[in-house]
Amino acid sequence: MNILIVEDEPEIARLIRRTLEGEGFSCRIAENGLSALEMFQEQQPDVIVLDLMLPGLDGLEVCARIRQQPGQKDPYILMLTAKGEEIDRIVGLSTGADDYLVKPFSPRELVARVRALLRRSLRQGGQTQTYQTAHFTLDLDRRTANFRRDAHSEPLDLTTLEFNLLATFISYPGRVWSRSQLIDKLWGDDFFGDERVVDTHVARLRKKIEPDPSHPTFVKTVTGVGYKFEDES
The missing domain is CATH 3.40.50.2300 (Response regulator)
Structure with a gap:
């Protein structure tokens, strides 16, 4: 490289x-x-x-x-x-x-x-097609997400917003996102309401990807700031 x-x-x-x-x-x-x-x-x-x-x-x-x-x-x-x-x-x-x-x-x-x-696929023509971490693979073109457990890969049933939220986290591993930053990224100018709605969507995503949603391994809370994604082997 x-x-x-x-x-x-x-x-x-x-x-x-x-x-x-x-x-x-x-x-x-x-x-x-x-x-x-x-x-x-x-x-x-x-x-x-x-x-x-x-x-x-x-x-x-x-x-x-x-x-x-x-x-x-x-x-x-x-x-x-x-x-x-x-x-x-x-x-x-x-x-x-x-x-x-x-x-x-x-x-x-x-x-x-x-x-x-x-760890992401090398981009062609300015487009990133795939994100890959130790446990997750996201295909942005096909809009599919898979979770690897041991030697097996399982598809994740995510809504459009959940997929976009996970893609945002995975694309910047370790970065801390505030609620307002996630709103700007996912909704843009179309958002109206309480920014705490982000917490609701994060909770729903955790239920689908975390082994124990009450003690998250991947999408972690940064007290007083927001959330960050980590996925270590």
């Missing part, structure tokens, strides 16, 4: 490269946005680790330009941000970023985020 690291701080760039190459990835480094676009044209990577604040073209502009010219391989983009930057804007659909990581970060978390992205 090839990774393009776009980072203007040499020490951070070297740390990222050393960490990922230690896990068997092949890495290249671009020091600014223009170099990143040139290197992207030369060899399209599987993942781009992209710093938000870059000299010249910033990370958002680089991300947007890459998404405007997808080739045979449409890479995953992991955005690096500093504390206090506008996370929601960065990971919004309009930017094209797939996930974000806040500086300072641990090498272990970086590897986990990259591997989580690569």
Whole structure:
């Protein structure tokens, strides 16, 4: 797997490269946005680790330009941000970023985020067709969801909203979602009512995917904030 690291701080760039190459990835480094676009044209990577604040073209502009010219391989983009930057804007659909990581970060978390992205099927033409975790497989084209228990795979009978909710969680493993963020993602401007309706839908989803819904393993509550998805082997 090839990774393009776009980072203007040499020490951070070297740390990222050393960490990922230690896990068997092949890495290249671009020091600014223009170099990143040139290197992207030369060899399209599987993942781009992209710093938000870059000299010249910033990370958002680089991300947007890459998404405007997808080739045979449409890479995953992991955005690096500093504390206090506008996370929601960065990971919004309009930017094209797939996930974000806040500086300072641990090498272990970086590897986990990259591997989580690569567990999805590599995208063709800008579309992610399948999400896969240790226990779940979601086919977005066929709108099917399966749960793996031991060596067996069982189909999940999910409503449209439950499927979309699970896909949202799985697409950003470990990310904490507030109720308002989930409402924006799932309902958009069509939502009217109490945001606590999210709790109802999460409870219904848990009944269908959790071995013990009263002690959830996958969709976990983050007290005072919202929910996050975890699925470790």
